[in-house]
Amino acid sequence: MARPDPDILKRAQAGDRDALDALLRPEMDRVFATCRRMVGSRQDAEELAQDALVKVIRGLPTYDGRASLSTWMTRVTINSCLSWMRSRARKSDQRPISLDYPDTLAGEPAPVSGVQDDDDTTRPRVERALEGLKPEHRAILVLRDVRELDYEAIGSALDLPIGTVKSRLFRARVALRGVLEEGDRATVDRAEDI
Structure with missing residues (x-):
């Protein structure tokens, strides 16, 4: 998203509903899509997107423009998702994540590196592997490989220096690869037992 019109931004920060709508409407699909990629469940993603948008509206008066509005909103959205995921992990009631979401939300679904939409075996393997990752690893993979x-931009969204983004992304990919390889070994072991 390009930088918002300064007049619309000021009016939105002052509480003008029309300006707020003009400012946020272009970002709403991206907020939902990010939540959907992070948590999987459409219902949970809808609730999280609504929660993130409420936080954006409440925080808009303090938005200072150092980061683009889109990046700032992504940060608020990711933080909402990570908090929710941590609370779910504490309750140990994890739900499966899905990489699919309706095309009408934010254009065509973004490709996940190395995963083709028509690959009936790879996509479910990656979805299961993502379930096993720490929320921070899942977040950085979603931002880089799904949101591209x-x-x-990732550094701004997560409030991290670029070097840290690169190292965390590397560790997240290593972790994902490890989970995928572990799943492959388990499949081979089961096949050998037959």
């Missing part, structure tokens, strides 16, 4: 953000 560059390192600078």
Whole structure:
């Protein structure tokens, strides 16, 4: 998203509903899509997207423009998702994540690196593997490989230096690879037992 019109931004920060609508409407699909990629469940994603948008509206008066509005909103959204995921992990009531969401939300679904939409075996394996990752690893993979953000935008969204983004992304990919390889070994072991 390009930088918002300064007049619309000021009016939105002052509480003008029309300006707020003009400012946030272009971002709403991206907020939902990010939540959906992070938590999987459509119902949970809808609730989280609504929660994130409420936080954006409440925080808008303090938005200072250092980061783009889109990046700032992504940060609020990811933080909401991570908090929710941590609370769910504490309750040990994890739900499966799905990489699919309706095309009408934010254009065509973004590709996950190395995963083709028509690959009937790889996609479910990656979805299961993502379930096993720490929320921070899942977040950085979603931002880079699904949302296709560059390192600078990820750093702004997660409030991290670019070097840390790169190292965390590397560790997240290593963790994902490990979970995928572990699943492959388990499949081979079961096949050998037959």
